[in-house]
Amino acid sequence: MSFVEVARIDEVPEGSMKHVEEGDAEILLAKVDGKIYAVGDRCGHMNARLSMGKLQGTTVICPLHASQFDVTTGKNVKEPVLTSIPGAEKVPELKKYSERLEKIIAPVKTYDLPTFNVKVEGETILVNIK
Ligand code: FES
Secondary structure, three states: OEEEEEEEEEOOHHHHHHHEEOOOEEEEEEEEEEEEEEOOOOOOOOOOOOOOOOEEOOEEEOOOOOEEEOOOOOOOOEEOOOOOOOHHHHHHHHHHHHHHHHHHOOOOOOOOOOOOOOOEOOEEEEEEOO
16 A cells, blocks of 8 residues: 555644544544654544544543553553443432443453554655555
8 A cells, every 4th residue: 555645744733633534544643752653543442533532642542431542553551441420329220321331331342553654755744544
């Protein structure tokens, strides 16, 4: 496959993330220490859009259940946090629903993210879509 243009360099400031799409690929671009990284922008747990989460150093934190991934490798570095619905313990029906939801989510596996090779030519970020 070949490299395709996905963004301008000024669209990804230091310490930020950007969601881009190319064909069927949803890609998270992140700039850390002056380098651009590209990984899949769907969480390896339950598909939340990671670029809506937080970037701390080279770690992106999922906005849904807080799984963490290293944007330099795509590796899952911390499992999701599955907590009860706030206030559920006060409402019996909600407590029952919350407990059932936790049982359903608990066995869901978290997978590493796909990674993409990146190059910058002038002001343009290019990604190798596999
Ligand atoms: S969807 Fe990302 S941690 Fe659950």
